[in-house]
Each structure stands twice: as C-alpha cells, then as structure tokens.
Amino acid sequence: MNEISISVIVPIYKIEAYLPKCIESILDQSFTDYELILVDNGSPDKCPEICDEYAKKDDRIKVIHKEHGQLLSGRKEGLRNAKGKYVAYIDGDDWVDKFYLDILYKLAEVNNSDLVATAHFREFDGKIETVRPLLTGVFNEEEIKNSILPKAMYNGVFCKHELATYVWSKLFKRELLNKILFDVPGEIVMGEDAAITYPYLSISKKLTISKIPLYYYRQRNDSILKSIKNTTVEFYRLGLLKTFLEEKLSPFLTKENLNTQILYYLYSSILVRSGGLIHDKSEQVIFNPFLKTKQNSKIVVYSSGSFGQHLLSANSRSNYFDIVKWVDIDHHVMNIGDHYVEPLSSIVNIEFDYLIIATINPTAFNSIKEELQLLGIDCEKIVQINTDETEITKLLTQLGFENTLLN
Structure with a gap:
C-alpha cells in the first residue's frame, strides 16, 4: 500500500455550528491524496454524529471517538492514527482554501522542507483580515539554528515572532512530529502550540515560510x-x-x-x-x-x-x-x-x-x-x-x- 501524502487531523469539541463548514472545505480540496482524521474529543453536542455522517459518505475520513481531554490530547490521538508522510492540523471551527493542501504539499516537496508555514486569514465578527508572516523564504539548517530559532519567540520587538506559534497553517513531517508531540506534557494547556512548534523547529533541517494566505482562522467571542x-x-x-x-x-x-x-x-x-x-x-x-x-x-x-x-x-x-x-x-x-x-x-x-x-x-x-x-x-x-x-x-x-x- 502506498503511503498517503498528508494526514489532516481535526480535534473536535463543542463546535457543532462550525464543524460542517470545516469538513466541507477539506473535502473540497484540489489535492486528493490525503486522509482526514476527525478526533471527537468527547464532545457533548452533535459533533460525534456529524463526524460519523461524513465518514459514511467519504472513505478518506477516519473518526476517532475518545473521552474528553484537552486539545493536546486530541492532537496526539490523531497523530497516533496518522499514516501520511506529512501532517496538517486544522481546528474544527476554522476552514481552509480549496488549494490549501495542494500548495502546502508543493512547498514541502519542491523545497524538501521539514516544516512549511503560510500566511492566514483572521475572521472576526464577519470581517476578514490577512495576517502575513514577518519573514518569508526557504531556510536551511544553519539558517534555522543561527537566525530563525534565536528570534523565533522574540525578535527584539515586543510580541514579534520570527515564526508564529500556531500549529494550524503549517505542514509537519510525521516522522519528526512523532519525536516532539508525545513529549509535550498533557498538563500544558496554555501555549501548547509553542510547545510543539518551537521544539519541532529546533530539529528541522529545512524550513519554508510562504506569504500566501490559505487558512481561515475564526476568532469567536464564545471561545x-x-x-x-x-x-x-x-x-x-x-x-x-x-x-x-x-x-x-x-x-x-x-x-x-x-x-x-x-x-x-x-x-x-x-x-x-x-x-x-x-x-x-x-x-x-x-x-x-x-x-x-x-x-x-x-x-x-x-x-x-x-x-x-x-x-x-x-x-x-x-x-x-x-x-x-x-x-x-x-x-x-x-x-x-x-x-x-x-x-x-x-x-x-x-x-x-x-x-x-x-x-x-x-x-x-x-x-x-x-x-x-x-x-x-x-x-x-x-x-x-x-x-x-x-x-x-x-x-x-x-x-x-x-x-x-x-x-
């Protein structure tokens, strides 16, 4: 059996109003060589049923029902069941552009990158703005160690990062992510994205950062x-x-x-x-x-x-x-x-x-x-x-x- 190119992992908890749009945007991708892993994190609403209904319609979808845990536990469970060369995380209340996976995959393959990051859209109260990274380009291991990592969390200007923390809008290599994610303590529920992204960056040999916005991040009042x-x-x-x-x-x-x-x-x-x-x-x-x-x-x-x-x-x-x-x-x-x-x-x-x-x-x-x-x-x-x-x-x-x- 050939290796799947990308495992898309969606942790899900109490987002029934937003989940269908998220799943539909993933199923509508121009890129087709992926599996979609929906991790029901013990959601008490209709999310489990929504996941199961979609799984009946598309055999690329795998649904995991687990007892409730923090977001990190859902991300770990998804990775345990992933078979792709790469892993993309999408939050269940967000959605993605039709060419999201296609462009992420090309950026990774063309540049032989261990990590790919892109710009994103921020949606709040019906209004959408584009958020672009400060730095773009392709960086080798020496540049990562000497230029990117020393400024990753703080580049000398307060709250300016050389690389944003979010695990969404990024593409990871599964074999490398396995070395990082399972070491992150489950009790970390503040800054868990930083606990994944920056240690992962430290063991990456090639990084590609693109200014193309492909991910729609929904900032919700109720969240x-x-x-x-x-x-x-x-x-x-x-x-x-x-x-x-x-x-x-x-x-x-x-x-x-x-x-x-x-x-x-x-x-x-x-x-x-x-x-x-x-x-x-x-x-x-x-x-x-x-x-x-x-x-x-x-x-x-x-x-x-x-x-x-x-x-x-x-x-x-x-x-x-x-x-x-x-x-x-x-x-x-x-x-x-x-x-x-x-x-x-x-x-x-x-x-x-x-x-x-x-x-x-x-x-x-x-x-x-x-x-x-x-x-x-x-x-x-x-x-x-x-x-x-x-x-x-x-x-x-x-x-x-x-x-x-x-x-």
Missing part, C-alpha cells in the same frame, strides 16, 4: 475566556511550558538568548490572559503594565478583541481604572458588566486621561494610533505597554516564577 479564573493553576501551567521549552531548546540556544525569549513570551501570555492588570489574592492590583496610567485614571479602552475583553473583566474585579468608554472600529454589540462596545466616534467629545489600545501587536498598535490621531486624539494620551526587561523579571518572580532565568 475567548474573559478572565483568569484561577491564577495559581494558570501560572502553574505557564511554568510547565517554561520548563519544557528550556529543556527542549537549551541545546540549541545560548542561555542569555533563551532566557530573553522565554521571558518575553511568558509576559505576553500573562498580559493577554490577565488583561494586563495583575491582582493578588485580595484582589489588589500588584502590576499595571500601561505606562503613565494610575489608579482611578479615566480610561478609554480601544479593542473588543481578547485583550480588550480581558482588560474589562480584570478591571471589574478591583475598579482600578475609571473606564469611561469601550470602543472599537469593528463596532458590534458586546458588553462586560456595565460597559458596552461603542463606535469610535463616541470618544471625540468626552474627557479622559489616557487611551489604552488593547493589543500586544506593535504593528496593530501603530496602525490604530495613526487612525486615532486623524480623529484629533492627543497622541500623548495613547499609552504604551511596559516592556522593560528588569520590570518583567520582577513581575515573574513575584508571580512565582523564581527560576525564570536559567542558572
């Missing part, structure tokens, strides 16, 4: 956790991620470089998950990352994405800021507590001390800042995020990451 519910558990999980990345990457990177990369990666993860305002057990704010702002400052929050939602939720715990408006150019109905998202025009004639652009992406920040200035917003009121390495180190130590820096 965004509005606040950290248990900081002890969350930070413990991040600690597991830190330890795993140190173990896997220390043979390839200097101690100083690895320290800095992990430091900034952990910090960005904590910011997004916490909304920036870090509370202690008594709900007192022990860290405020928004430069110039102080307790009781009158604040406008721009962005209804995940960071913006987390910030509103975090602030509701202590009322640290006096939030006077919550706005977004992608105006849609959403509220957290007494705050509703309003159109951008609503801030033109109100008084406020500072405006927080709730994003850790510097490109997005600068673009939004330019638009706000066109509306007459004083740029001195638009605040930056604190990225001082000394301050970040103090914060992580305070949060229990005593060994944040390698000895």
Whole structure:
C-alpha cells in the first residue's frame, strides 16, 4: 500500500455550528491524496454524529471517538492514527482554501522542507483580515539554528515572532512530529502550540515560510475566556511550558538568548490572559503594565478583541481604572458588566486621561494610533505597554516564577 501524502487531523469539541463548514472545505480540496482524521474529543453536542455522517459518505475520513481531554490530547490521538508522510492540523471551527493542501504539499516537496508555514486569514465578527508572516523564504539548517530559532519567540520587538506559534497553517513531517508531540506534557494547556512548534523547529533541517494566505482562522467571542479564573493553576501551567521549552531548546540556544525569549513570551501570555492588570489574592492590583496610567485614571479602552475583553473583566474585579468608554472600529454589540462596545466616534467629545489600545501587536498598535490621531486624539494620551526587561523579571518572580532565568 502506498503511503498517503498528508494526514489532516481535526480535534473536535463543542463546535457543532462550525464543524460542517470545516469538513466541507477539506473535502473540497484540489489535492486528493490525503486522509482526514476527525478526533471527537468527547464532545457533548452533535459533533460525534456529524463526524460519523461524513465518514459514511467519504472513505478518506477516519473518526476517532475518545473521552474528553484537552486539545493536546486530541492532537496526539490523531497523530497516533496518522499514516501520511506529512501532517496538517486544522481546528474544527476554522476552514481552509480549496488549494490549501495542494500548495502546502508543493512547498514541502519542491523545497524538501521539514516544516512549511503560510500566511492566514483572521475572521472576526464577519470581517476578514490577512495576517502575513514577518519573514518569508526557504531556510536551511544553519539558517534555522543561527537566525530563525534565536528570534523565533522574540525578535527584539515586543510580541514579534520570527515564526508564529500556531500549529494550524503549517505542514509537519510525521516522522519528526512523532519525536516532539508525545513529549509535550498533557498538563500544558496554555501555549501548547509553542510547545510543539518551537521544539519541532529546533530539529528541522529545512524550513519554508510562504506569504500566501490559505487558512481561515475564526476568532469567536464564545471561545475567548474573559478572565483568569484561577491564577495559581494558570501560572502553574505557564511554568510547565517554561520548563519544557528550556529543556527542549537549551541545546540549541545560548542561555542569555533563551532566557530573553522565554521571558518575553511568558509576559505576553500573562498580559493577554490577565488583561494586563495583575491582582493578588485580595484582589489588589500588584502590576499595571500601561505606562503613565494610575489608579482611578479615566480610561478609554480601544479593542473588543481578547485583550480588550480581558482588560474589562480584570478591571471589574478591583475598579482600578475609571473606564469611561469601550470602543472599537469593528463596532458590534458586546458588553462586560456595565460597559458596552461603542463606535469610535463616541470618544471625540468626552474627557479622559489616557487611551489604552488593547493589543500586544506593535504593528496593530501603530496602525490604530495613526487612525486615532486623524480623529484629533492627543497622541500623548495613547499609552504604551511596559516592556522593560528588569520590570518583567520582577513581575515573574513575584508571580512565582523564581527560576525564570536559567542558572
């Protein structure tokens, strides 16, 4: 029996409204030499039935029903059952372009690559934007080790990665992925993509990064956790991620470089998950990352994405800021507590001390800042995020990451 070219693995849990579109987009591929492995991760809705119905119609589909576990467990189970030369992961609430597998396969074969990464589309509230990688091209083993890996998580600009973490929009060689995926601790549920992508990169001999967008990532309001519910558990999980990345990457990177990369990666993860305002057990704010702002400052929050939602939720715990408006150019109905998202025009004639652009992406920040200035917003009121390495180190130590820096 000839080897299948690509195993497409789709972990599935509570996404019945989106799953058919995902499966249909895969079955409609121009490339046909693949198997589709649908991993029902103990989903309590109609997902198991949807999977089984599709499997009856197409013999390329294999359905695995398992007890509920984290996303990582579904990815592992899919890989255990995969027979392809390559593996592509697709999240069950996303969908892909008709030529997704075709182009991924050609990029891998033509360039003899162990890893292929592409651009993607981001869909949020019906609007689609293109997200392209910072770096494109074909890179050999020496370039990976000396240029890509030392900047993979942090390239010197806060929250800028030489290679995005996502396992979707990538193509892996199954024989190499087997060496990485099963070593990732099942308890890692924050940053699990980083725990796969970067160690895999470290053992890759050829990397191809393309600017062609082929994957549609759906950012759902109902999938965004509005606040950290248990900081002890969350930070413990991040600690597991830190330890795993140190173990896997220390043979390839200097101690100083690895320290800095992990430091900034952990910090960005904590910011997004916490909304920036870090509370202690008594709900007192022990860290405020928004430069110039102080307790009781009158604040406008721009962005209804995940960071913006987390910030509103975090602030509701202590009322640290006096939030006077919550706005977004992608105006849609959403509220957290007494705050509703309003159109951008609503801030033109109100008084406020500072405006927080709730994003850790510097490109997005600068673009939004330019638009706000066109509306007459004083740029001195638009605040930056604190990225001082000394301050970040103090914060992580305070949060229990005593060994944040390698000895």
